[in-house]
Amino acid sequence: MKCSLCNSDIKDRKSDNKGKIYHICHNCKLIQLDREFYLSREEEKQRYRLHENSAENKGYLKYLNSIITNSISPFLKPENRLFDFGCGPEKTWAGLLKGKGYNVSSYDPFFDNNSEWINKIFDAITAIEVFEHLLSPAAELEILSLCLKRGSFLIIRTMLHNNNWESFLKWWYREDPTHVSFYSETAIMYICRRWNYELVQIKNHCEIVLRKK
Numbered sequence: 001m002k003c004s005l006c007n008s009d010i011k012d013r014k015s016d017n018k019g020k021i022y023h024i025c026h027n028c029k030l031i032q033l034d035r036e037f038y039l040s041r042e043e044e045k046q047r048y049r050l051h052e053n054s055a056e057n058k059g060y061l062k063y064l065n066s067i068i069t070n071s072i073s074p075f076l077k078p079e080n081r082l083f084d085f086g087c088g089p090e091k092t093w094a095g096l097l098k099g100k101g102y103n104v105s106s107y108d109p110f111f112d113n114n115s116e117w118i119n120k121i122f123d124a125i126t127a128i129e130v131f132e133h134l135l136s137p138a139a140e141l142e143i144l145s146l147c148l149k150r151g152s153f154l155i156i157r158t159m160l161h162n163n164n165w166e167s168f169l170k171w172w173y174r175e176d177p178t179h180v181s182f183y184s185e186t187a188i189m190y191i192c193r194r195w196n197y198e199l200v201q202i203k204n205h206c207e208i209v210l211r212k213k
Helices: 042-050 058-072 092-099 137-148 166-167 185-195
Strands: 012-015 021-024 031-033 082-087 105-109 121-127 148-157 198-203 207-212
Touching: 021 092, 058 092, 058 121, 058 148, 058 198, 058 207, 082 092, 092 105, 092 121, 137 148, 185 198, 185 207
Parallel strands: 082 105, 082 121, 121 148
Antiparallel strands: 012 021, 021 031, 148 207, 198 207
């Protein structure tokens, strides 16, 4: 099996106490759920509809505003062009950014499957709670990187694992059946090298800001 991020040969596979199998890349440290355990596309879509990510959820809005404070406002101006990759059914993140003056367009393979964004150039691409769902992260990163110019930002929000299998087994983040790809700081640094990014920050072990060189 090949790693879906760095294409290295993966020979290390481990199981949890429920029999779910994970593949561990010793090059980039990506941990990926075996494809046998992926949901169908319809099951995955229905799972996303259960998320309480609407603008009426005050806790969710507080969470999103903290990302703006930490990882958007320090680097981007309100007139900048932002692209929300993986907007979900509610488009709450895009709506919040628009309310703060940003020029925002969006895409989601399940809920806003348009091709208008391809070949456009943005000042920043945001992927908020998206990368853990990607079946083929390298393929997605290849496309996204073509939409960024020098000095533009790729802003990712996904929780990073600490390269410890015992900790991973106890980690609540892997319990969501739609979470299939788990990254570490090593994986983020690999992304920087391969797609020519500078690491600007990793905040709270989950908010990653990369700048295109």
